[in-house]
Amino acid sequence: MTGRTPVRLTVNETDYDVTVEPRRLLADVLREDCNLTGTKLGCEHGVCGSCTVLVDGEGVRSCLMFAVQCAGRDIRTVEGLAAHGRLHAFQQAISTEHGLQCGFCTAGFVMLVVGALEDDPSIAEDPERLDGLLSSNLCRCTGYEGIRRAVLRAYGRNGTHEKDGAEGH
């Protein structure tokens, strides 16, 4: 626990030079040291998925990783999705479809979906795989229906994702 290590974290294409204890979780370092508080902690033991971020394009639970493990890797968090004042298609869709209420689980679901569907949008077309993916995260408010609809809206046939970005105008 003693001894702080300097680490360079690259989050949303910005470098953060932080000095942290090796035991500090990626989630805590993102939130406390990088001031990126969009990533939430719902359980701190790897079950709820609220803390999901992308590391080198893969969805990971940032409560199960140490920040020092992420040096030199490409980290993406919910703060990095909206670009040029436009929402990412899935951020837009999860709002349109009422896929959130309190919003505490939302960043986790957004990063989970974006990470998996950008890799393989066909998941949206396969209800079983889609349920499999979404059942890795917990939401206590919405009953999930809106989250599922949001995936279809963004990534399904004629999904808004193809049209690159938000529908806002």
Place this chain on the structure above:
Amino acid sequence: MSDLPPTRAPVQPPVSPPPTFTHVPQGAQSWLLGRREDARLVTGAGRYVGDLKVAGCLDAAFVRSRVAHGRLLAVDTGAAAEIDGVVGVWSAADMGDELPVVPSFTPGSADEERQRPALAVDRVRYVGEPVAVIVGTDRYVAEDGADAVRVDIDPLPVLVDPGQAAASSTWLFDGVDNVADEMEFGEPVDDEVWQRAAVVVEGAYRQPRLAPTPMEPRAILAVPELDGRVTIWVSHQAPHRLQKDLATALQLDVERIRVRVPDSGGAFGSKSGTFPEYLSVVRLALRLGRPVRWIEDRAETLSGATHGRGQNQRVRIAADEDGRMLALALEVDADVGGYPIAGFVAAETGLAAAGPYLTPKVHARVRTVVTNTTPTAPYRGAGRPEQVYAVERTVDLLARRLGMDPAELRRRNFIPPEAFPYEAPTGRRYDSGQYALALDKALELVDYGYWREEQRRRRRSDTERALGIGLCSFAERSGLEQAPMAHEWASLDVTPDGRVVARIGTCSTGQSHETVFPELVAHTLGIPAQCVSLIEGDTDEVVQGIGTFGSRSMQAGGSALHQAALELIEEAKRRAVRMGCAEPDVGYADGTVSAGERSWTLGDLATASPEPLRVEGVYDNAAAFPFGTYVAVVEVDPELGNVRVLRLVAIDDCGVAVDPEIVEDQTIGAIVQGIGQALYEEMPYDNQGTPQADGLLGYLLPTIGELPPLTLDTTVTPNPNTALGAKGAGEAGCIGTPPAIVNAVIDALGQSVAGTDIGGVQLPLTPETCWRAAAGQEVGAR
């Protein structure tokens, strides 16, 4: 550290106020969103308590009892205090006279004989009870400190069941027995009624303890301000009550305390209390003169916060040979855990005992009993799911006993629409209802006839899985019956540019108030929704309030805003008259007062006089009674005991829905919590009082994979007591769902014709429970 440090002035540089929660991301004005809240919530720009940054902030961590019952002999804080970064460690003894006590929810009640200190004194009464608090420079350090504290406890006999505790000679509180309260509703039913009735059925049920589990556990940040006040940022449902309780417990002037609720990660009833941890955090922030926060973790909250439900129930129903219910008796032993903090939850179960039925004699006897378990407190539904479950299972038992269709039995017993307002024998007065309408609609939507036929077909075939159909009809309560809890404060201010600022004493923890309340005000005033903004959850801005619980936000808060908006229209007209308008007919439409040729917008009227154009008031909106019928169709695998819900149809009547989409969001969310209660959720204890789940792998919440096909619809019976007509929504889903599913499973498993269901199928219906029931000869037989 054994002594409290002397009070210090706040640290310099001055504590910077945390950001407010009205963070609007760049570009958001042009986004078309489902809700106003979403601009910040989908981008990570929301601000929950744990996201607030304050210079010099310290973190608190708690040491909790691992023993369910015992004498607290010693708390050794020495090693913890040595740790680098630990600012202080306090046990109750270290706090001395400064140790706060949780104020009783009902002052003057029996709860006051069983006081709950912020940290355990002499005795621990449940696993998870706070014993010491550590304040450190960050959460890691504070937790190191917690690990280093040594607690010596001499164990005492442990009581985990309320029935056992009520009869035990081991008392949790010296000098007073374990029955904290005994309540009766209605007149006891004469023996003769039971003896003479054509049929009498009886069931005994267990309501397991549930962990409410909002995704954000409890969170508080106390910031001493330079002017001597303290700002409390907290995830809470009732900021004004918390403010008052903090003032009482810490002996502060109420005016010194500002409670602010930023974005909140859900509550479901579990964030309405004044928790012992909150008292310690605020006390220490004031003593240290530094901001202190406490962010609870999941393992901690599962036994350290509060649980919901937790009742042993016994129900008897007498009926004539046509199935007309003659008498209903309900007995409840409510397990209130280590400290009786919320006996009103069990009282609701008793008061509601009659349900939607016209039973002439109804009697409920409710005991609240302390045990060596986590205290129970409201969890979504708070007393109504318990009542509905007990009665609806027993109504099904009656149907089986009579060989009658359970839908027909219910229909025969409903309070008819023309009987309202109806006073039940328990003293509850129902406002309005069309119970048969909801039932019929549910049967039609599920295609009841088809499933009954399918059930018969499967019974004839030996190879197919058993199918069951379960009903639940209920009348619930939104808002509260008694003043002052039936009141809500609201104000509307018109700004010179014609915008309207609404303030309301409710407090959103995810219920979309920021979207729906401005919509409501705008609609009433006939102005665009974007011209109205909402302020709530801040005791400086909102001068008084009751909060959000019991589905009351729209029923009480929405009605208050609606009444305020109607008053604002009248006030605007009066202003126009005062401005010299002599026309006899002053009209108002779409934000404009007009008389003859002249007209004034609300903004004109606000600028025309130095006196602000505003209305403010406390509006009285007594409880309303939403209702509905839920039908579940299930299939049970007799080999594995798995339950598959094939259909769930929910017909809800919450009066006029101001925003049907938001109501539906609430309904689905509550239904999924109800599915959790029916099939997965329980916080079990061993007989040493040790909770058996300390994480979300042990305490199972439904995921999307557990979602059955849902069909939702409504009937609309307006609230007859408010102009708005809304009855309130939010809890019905977890009231109607569990009995419908359980009745369906029992229907699938077999036809018990016995008049008793005691020791039979109990919640949650795990595969093991169903497998055992399927393997037994008759479900529900003694």
